Amino acid sequence: MDLIRFPEMSRGNLRAMRQTVDGAFRDFTRAWGDTLEAIFAPLQSLLTFIENLLIRSPWIAVLAVLAAGIWLVSRSWKIALGSVLALLVVGYFGMWEDTMRTIAMVAVCTLIAVVLGIPVGILMAQSNRMNAMVTPILDMMQTMPSFVYLIPVVMIFGLGKVPGLIAVVIYAIPPVIRLTNLGIRQVAPDVLEAAEAFGSSSWQKLRDVQLPLALPTIMAGINQTIMMSLAMVVVASMIGVRGLGQPVLQAINQQYFTMGVMNGLAIVAIAIIMDRTTQAYGKRLQKHTEAGK
Amino acid sequence: MNKAGTHDIEIRDLYKIFGPEAGQHVEAVKAGLTKAELNDRHNHVLGLQDINLTIPHGRITVIMGLSGSGKSTLIRHINGLIQPTAGQVLYDGMDVVTMTPTQLRDFRRQKTAMVFQKFALLPHRTVLRNVAYGLDIRGMAEAEERARHWIDRVGLQGYEDYYPRQLSGGMQQRVGLARALANDAEILLMDEAFSALDPLIRMDMQSILLELQQELRKTIIFITHDLDEALRLGDKIAILRDGAMEQVGNGQEIVLRPANAYIAEFVREVNRGRIIEARTIATPATQGRELPDFTVKARSKLDLVARRMTKAGMSEAQVRDGEVLVGTIDLPAILEAMVNPADAASDD
Ligand SMILES: Nc1ncnc2c1ncn2[C@@H]1O[C@H](COP(=O)(O)OP(=O)(O)O)[C@@H](O)[C@H]1O
Ligand SMILES: [Mg+2]
Numbered sequence: 277m278d279l280i281r282f283p284e285m286s287r288g289n290l291r292a293m294r295q296t297v298d299g300a301f302r303d304f305t306r307a308w309g310d311t312l313e314a315i316f317a318p319l320q321s322l323l324t325f326i327e328n329l330l331i332r333s334p335w336i337a338v339l340a341v342l343a344a345g346i347w348l349v350s351r352s353w354k355i356a357l358g359s360v361l362a363l364l365v366v367g368y369f370g371m372w373e374d375t376m377r378t379i380a381m382v383a384v385c386t387l388i389a390v391v392l393g394i395p396v397g398i399l400m401a402q403s404n405r406m407n408a409m410v411t412p413i414l415d416m417m418q419t420m421p422s423f424v425y426l427i428p429v430v431m432i433f434g435l436g437k438v439p440g441l442i443a444v445v446i447y448a449i450p451p452v453i454r455l456t457n458l459g460i461r462q463v464a465p466d467v468l469e470a471a472e473a474f475g476s477s478s479w480q481k482l483r484d485v486q487l488p489l490a491l492p493t494i495m496a497g498i499n500q501t502i503m504m505s506l507a508m509v510v511v512a513s514m515i516g517v518r519g520l521g522q523p524v525l526q527a528i529n530q531q532y533f534t535m536g537v538m539n540g541l542a543i544v545a546i547a548i549i550m551d552r553t554t555q556a557y558g559k560r561l562q563k564h565t566e567a568g569k
Numbered sequence: 570m571n572k573a574g575t576h577d578i579e580i581r582d583l584y585k586i587f588g589p590e591a592g593q594h595v596e597a598v599k600a601g602l603t604k605a606e607l608n609d610r611h612n613h614v615l616g617l618q619d620i621n622l623t624i625p626h627g628r629i630t631v632i633m634g635l636s637g638s639g640k641s642t643l644i645r646h647i648n649g650l651i652q653p654t655a656g657q658v659l660y661d662g663m664d665v666v667t668m669t670p671t672q673l674r675d676f677r678r679q680k681t682a683m684v685f686q687k688f689a690l691l692p693h694r695t696v697l698r699n700v701a702y703g704l705d706i707r708g709m710a711e712a713e714e715r716a717r718h719w720i721d722r723v724g725l726q727g728y729e730d731y732y733p734r735q736l737s738g739g740m741q742q743r744v745g746l747a748r749a750l751a752n753d754a755e756i757l758l759m760d761e762a763f764s765a766l767d768p769l770i771r772m773d774m775q776s777i778l779l780e781l782q783q784e785l786r787k788t789i790i791f792i793t794h795d796l797d798e799a800l801r802l803g804d805k806i807a808i809l810r811d812g813a814m815e816q817v818g819n820g821q822e823i824v825l826r827p828a829n830a831y832i833a834e835f836v837r838e839v840n841r842g843r844i845i846e847a848r849t850i851a852t853p854a855t856q857g858r859e860l861p862d863f864t865v866k867a868r869s870k871l872d873l874v875a876r877r878m879t880k881a882g883m884s885e886a887q888v889r890d891g892e893v894l895v896g897t898i899d900l901p902a903i904l905e906a907m908v909n910p911a912d913a914a915s916d917d
Binding site: 464466467469470471472473474475476477480484485488489564 | 648650674675676677678679681682683685687689690691692693702703705706707732734748752758
């Protein structure tokens with residue numbers, strides 16, 4: 277027996293298997309592609325709407341609204357002022373429009389991740405079986421190279437915003453789910469027992485006790501999700517999402533060093549703004565929730 | 570706006586075994602399998618065994634025992650936080666054990682309120698919102714007004730907008746007490762409610778509770794591992810050991826007639842003069858003999874009686890319950906009653 281060569285499946289069988297799976301998937305795409313596109317169309321409209329709002333409004337108004345929003349969330353003049361300065365510099369170097377597109381994309385991705393991720397996290401916290409089922413899926417989502425799941429997404433949706441959104445959300449949603457689960461599981465059992473003893477329903481327990489006490493942890497998850505969606509902008513630009521990722525991609529292909537660095541730094545600037553803002557908000561939430569004494 | 574307790578709680582033949590196959594071992598336990606044996610042979614924990622207890626309405630019933638004796642387990646059966654392996658918890662014609670989830674929720678909302686050892690306040694809510702919590706759950710419109718009333722009653726006016734972690738332990742437990750009282754339930758469950766507090770603050774809280782109870786007459790189940798607290802608060806005292814009820818009675822009965830050596834050891838250090846009442850050791854007045862011309866009240870404790878008599882220079886007194894003559898009492902008898910019989914015996 278030959279111990280050097282691995283006893284692999286025959287070439288012919290392997291090819292047949294790949295062709296069967298690919299064929300089946302292609303059939304699925306033909307049959308359901310339009311339906312799926314219709315389902316995701318509202319997301320595309322939402323993203324386009326936010327993009328247009330940011331790009332077509334007077335820049336000074338956009339800047340003012342962003343600054344006000346950042347201050348409201350962080351309650352920190354330092355962060356708000358720093359953000360304004362960073363955005364002014366980014367705009368001065370000709371990256372205003374791309375920056376706005378990237379902000380719009382991160383906002384929509386985060387929104388989707390939160391809307392889907394928090395309920396999944398809640399279900400995981402409430403059932404150990406659900407927890408055991410979802411955890412490996414999350415592990416897979418975070419370790420599978422994103423190019424692999426881009427293939428079916430692109431096959432179904434072609435190039436454009438929606439496949440970009442889907443790819444980013446798949447990559448960035450795990451932290452929200454994990455930390456929602458963790459936050460709820462960490463709620464002190466005696467507080468939960470008190471809620472029970474006073475006759476709370478499960479929904480009341482969730483609304484009045486578990487979610488508020490888990491909120492700082494959930495915020496940490498949202499913060500990570502935002503950072504991860506920003507990390508995906510270059511990958512997303514490969515399948516047609518416009519924004520700061522595209523010039524970076526172009527710079528790689530054509531070896532424009534300065535262009536790459538500038539756009540890269542703009543991404544970093546957005547990352548820092550969003551990170552500081554959400555962290556400040558998380559700290560503010562935490563002020564009272566640390567258990568008494 | 571306060572509901573006094575109107576019905577006794579009857580705990581009948583209650584058994585609680587912790588473990589996955591609890592139901593299979595209950596017969597063996599009834600037949601005499603001990604806690605240690607159950608643990609060694611079947612790896613199940615015997616939480617409670619053969620508990621029968623009447624908790625009288627409008628009174629404070631204290632459940633006492635060392636740590637791990639099953640006190641918390643027992644009190645949680647009354648509001649259904651723990652399901653027994655066998656037995657009944659009867660209240661006003663209902664059995665808490667067999668209630669549906671909805672019935673149980675309504676029972677908890679309307680009939681019971683609980684105070685916890687570690688306060689268990691909601692850290693993200695202010696004092697006001699914490700006290701209103703039980704009422705919020707029931708969707709009560711006047712929640713805030715009632716919460717303010719009870720915040721005043723426990724002496725926390727001015728602290729409505731503080732968060733729990735800004736308050737000392739004693740103040741936090743006042744919030745816990747106000748939260749329970751605001752619920753306006755007949756049954757008040759207090760699981761080592763004062764155990765986490767410093768001695769002075771604990772005495773304070775005991776006074777507040779006694780004072781409120783004078784007026785409210787709730788059915789209170791109070792858990793403690795501290796005999797002095799039990800004797801001070803309890804109209805009725807039940808002593809648990811390893812999940813079994815060792816003795817039930819009032820303070821005097823337990824101090825004067827401990828049911829077994831374990832309890833005798835428990836009550837050894839008690840200041841008996843503060844527990845025993847004059848009427849307990851009064852002897853019937855002898856016919857025809859002249860009554861001493863000093864009077865003490867039948868329910869006065871011996872230490873007070875002794876102090877009054879020595880101050881007045883009297884060695885004998887008549888004991889009266891209102892107008893009724895109970896008997897007479899003299900200083901030697903008082904002193905004898907105040908000395909622990911076990912100590913007296915060892916000095917012979
Ligand atoms: N959920 C549980 N699972 C297993 N054993 C338990 C559980 N809850 C309590 N016990 C055991 O039951 C006994 C009584 O506990 P508990 O009622 O908390 O005592 P206490 O309140 O008097 O200190 C202890 O031996 C404890 O270890
Ligand atoms: Mg306990």
